[in-house]
Amino acid sequence: MTYLDCALNNLNIGGKTNVEDEYDFQKSIQKSYENPLIKHEWNTMYIMADFGEYFEDTWLKNEKVLCSLKFNEESKVLKVYPDFSNTRPYVLKIQSMEGKVFRYFIEHCSNLMPESIDSNQQTLIKKIREHSRNCVMNSLITETFRLPPKNKLFVFVFLEISAAKLFDYPDLFVEYSIHLPEGWSNCGEEALSGRTQLCRSSNNGGLVHFGHCVECFFEYNFINLENTEYSNKPYIYFEVLSKDSWDRYRTEGLCYTSLPISHSGMFHYNLKCFRFTTENPISEMRRFFIGDCHNYLDVSWVGVPDNLKENFLNKHDLSTTSTGELNVKMNIVHQSQEFLDENRLTGRKTKKIIFEQLSSSPLIKSVEQVIQEFKRARRELLEARKNV
Amino acid sequence: MAEVHIIGEIKEAKAFSKQELFCKWYLHIGNNWRVIEGKREGDTQVASSPFIDTCHWSYPIDLHLATSGIQGWPKIYLEVYHLDWLGRAHLFGYGLVTIPTSPGRHTLDCYTWRPLGTLRDRIFQFFLGGGLQIKYPDLIFSPENRYRLSTEAMGVVTLELELILRNFNNYGVEY
Numbered sequence: 289m290t291y292l293d294c295a296l297n298n299l300n301i302g303g304k305t306n307v308e309d310e311y312d313f314q315k316s317i318q319k320s321y322e323n324p325l326i327k328h329e330w331n332t333m334y335i336m337a338d339f340g341e342y343f344e345d346t347w348l349k350n351e352k353v354l355c356s357l358k359f360n361e362e363s364k365v366l367k368v369y370p371d372f373s374n375t376r377p378y379v380l381k382i383q384s385m386e387g388k389v390f391r392y393f394i395e396h397c398s399n400l401m402p403e404s405i406d407s408n409q410q411t412l413i414k415k416i417r418e419h420s421r422n423c424v425m426n427s428l429i430t431e432t433f434r435l436p437p438k439n440k441l442f443v444f445v446f447l448e449i450s451a452a453k454l455f456d457y458p459d460l461f462v463e464y465s466i467h468l469p470e471g472w473s474n475c476g477e478e479a480l481s482g483r484t485q486l487c488r489s490s491n492n493g494g495l496v497h498f499g500h501c502v503e504c505f506f507e508y509n510f511i512n513l514e515n516t517e518y519s520n521k522p523y524i525y526f527e528v529l530s531k532d533s534w535d536r537y538r539t540e541g542l543c544y545t546s547l548p549i550s551h552s553g554m555f556h557y558n559l560k561c562f563r564f565t566t567e568n569p570i571s572e573m574r575r576f577f578i579g580d581c582h583n584y585l586d587v588s589w590v591g592v593p594d595n596l597k598e599n600f601l602n603k604h605d606l607s608t609t610s611t612g613e614l615n616v617k618m619n620i621v622h623q624s625q626e627f628l629d630e631n632r633l634t635g636r637k638t639k640k641i642i643f644e645q646l647s648s649s650p651l652i653k654s655v656e657q658v659i660q661e662f663k664r665a666r667r668e669l670l671e672a673r674k675n676v
Numbered sequence: 677m678a679e680v681h682i683i684g685e686i687k688e689a690k691a692f693s694k695q696e697l698f699c700k701w702y703l704h705i706g707n708n709w710r711v712i713e714g715k716r717e718g719d720t721q722v723a724s725s726p727f728i729d730t731c732h733w734s735y736p737i738d739l740h741l742a743t744s745g746i747q748g749w750p751k752i753y754l755e756v757y758h759l760d761w762l763g764r765a766h767l768f769g770y771g772l773v774t775i776p777t778s779p780g781r782h783t784l785d786c787y788t789w790r791p792l793g794t795l796r797d798r799i800f801q802f803f804l805g806g807g808l809q810i811k812y813p814d815l816i817f818s819p820e821n822r823y824r825l826s827t828e829a830m831g832v833v834t835l836e837l838e839l840i841l842r843n844f845n846n847y848g849v850e851y
Contacts, residue, residue, distance in 0.1 A: 424712070425677060425712065425742055426677070428710040428712065428742060429677050429708075429710055429742050429743070429744050431708060431745075432677075432744060433677060433678060433743075433744050433745065433846075433847045434744065434745050435847060435848060436848070442746075444746045444747070444749070444777075446749055446774045446777065448773070448774050450785070450787050451829075459826075476747070478819060479820065482819050482820060482822075482823075483822070483823040484822055484823065485789070485822045485823060485824075485825035485826070485827050486823075486825065486826045486827060487789055487827045487828065487829055488792055488826075488827065488828040488829065489829055490691070490828070490829040490830065495829060496829050497788060497789045497827075497829040497830065497832075498787065498789075499770075499771050499772050499773065499787040499788065499789065500772075500819060500822060501751055501772050501773070501774050501817075501819065502819045503747065503748075503749065505747060552777070552778070552850045552851055553777075553778045553851070554776045554777065554778050554782070617774075619774060619776055619778070621746055621749075621777045621849060621850070622849070622850040622851075623746060623847065623848050623849045623850070624850075625848050626848070627845075627848040627849070627850050628846075628847070628848035
């Protein structure tokens with residue numbers, strides 16, 4: 289059997305995954321317990337020389353082994369001992385023949401496989417292996433990759449609220465809410481607001497661990513993207529709250545950030561929090577004895593309020609206390625058919641700000657859309673007629 | 677169909693109150709993801725150090741995933757246990773960390789926590805060991821139901837991962 293045949297036999301063509309062939313540590317160790325002796329079946333061939341002589345018409349044998357060839361069927365290993373030697377001969381002295389010394393060489397004389405055939409075989413096997421791998425992959429994943437509709441941008445946000453530190457009370461939790469501006473819609477299964485678990489700080493520096501992972505999925509229609517819409521980014525607001533042993537809730541800190549949707553990648557945030565205070569002692573006593581939770585009307589006030597109508601944002605005459613820090617991590621991934629065409633044209637990835645890529649030619653896009661709509665309507669009309 | 681390779685290690689545990697820690701890990705993926713090669717769960721060895729208060733595991737992770745969508749991006753779920761001198765394993769923390777979405781080398785910190793019981797539970801836990809465990813760990817994966825838990829901060833597990841993404845460009849994904 290040639291090397292090619294063996295390699296072809298070893299390949300598993302047709303996308304079957306042979307479970308028994310998969311390496312399993314437990315099975316392997318079990319096997320080695322059952323068969324503690326390693327079995328090697330070698331077929332052996334000796335090349336010998338006979339240095340005998342006649343003693344009154346009978347031949348007295350005096351055989352010497354020149355070379356031994358051993359072949360293992362399972363592992364396909366051929367052992368030649370002693371090794372091939374072209375330059376220095378092996379020396380054989382025979383006791384009965386004084387003064388005679390034999391020198392011999394062991395040469396490899398069989399025809400070698402030409403290099404071109406060998407490399408051809410290798411590439412062929414590589415191709416077949418690649419193909420069978422693709423078959424396996426295709427059988428594993430039957431669905432096609434979901435593409436967004438034209439003129440839509442998919443934004444995937446993987447939010448992780450990691451930790452908080454330096455707050456007054458030890459038992460903390462975080463409430464978050466995402467505010468989407470116009471043109472954005474939430475397509476994911478998860479709600480845009482939520483709450484982490486309650487966590488008590490450990491001894492080292494009052495660090496509170498949340499490890500809260502949220503996966504959000506937004507859709508944005510960029511057909512009417514114009515310069516004015518740049519500022520309309522989604523914002524996320526965090527509120528850190530504490531709960532003490534008597535179930536008194538207190539607002540410990542507020543912070544916000546805009547979702548970094550203009551770039552894809554990984555982002556770390558170390559958000560500084562503050563909370564509202566008032567000058568009169570009654571509210572401080574109220575906070576201490578009863579607790580104050582949600583002592584504000586609109587959470588978006590900490591950033592830019594949603595319903596801001598004046599030309600300037602006035603935050604004068606309101607006292608706050610700065611409190612601790614909140615660590616947040618975000619991973620952003622974009623998906624749009626716009627990148628598809630661009631990648632095909634240039635063939636390489638260029639990082640640009642997302643809006644630059646999207647707003648390349650809104651007019652052409654809208655014309656394209658109209659034509660497509662027209663085609664679709666016409667097709668439907670034809671089909672309707674056929675039925676009549 | 678796009679592919680993701682995750683190659684790296686669960687490096688160390690730090691800021692835990694005790695040594696002799698080991699960790700069970702599990703890769704949480706969405707429905708449209710498949711593991712092609714590699715193991716998606718495992719246990720590390722028990723590690724301790726007499727000199728520093730970090731436990732080094734250097735447990736290798738090598739996974740090859742295929743996907744038909746971005747949703748359900750892989751997350752690594754960890755359970756850290758402490759093995760005491762009687763051979764009992766005590767829960768020392770749950771943790772969940774999202775695998776980054778950009779290719780390259782990343783050092784991830786997984787912040788772990790464990791359930792915190794009532795005062796009575798804590799007294800029992802102090803003298804007898806053990807402690808509360810989550811009956812259905814699915815609770816950890818769903819952000820909606822997390823608020824029911826009352827927990828206590830434990831240590832930090834560091835992971836070092838290298839990511840290779842393939843064929844995502846064919847589907848208009850910008851990472």
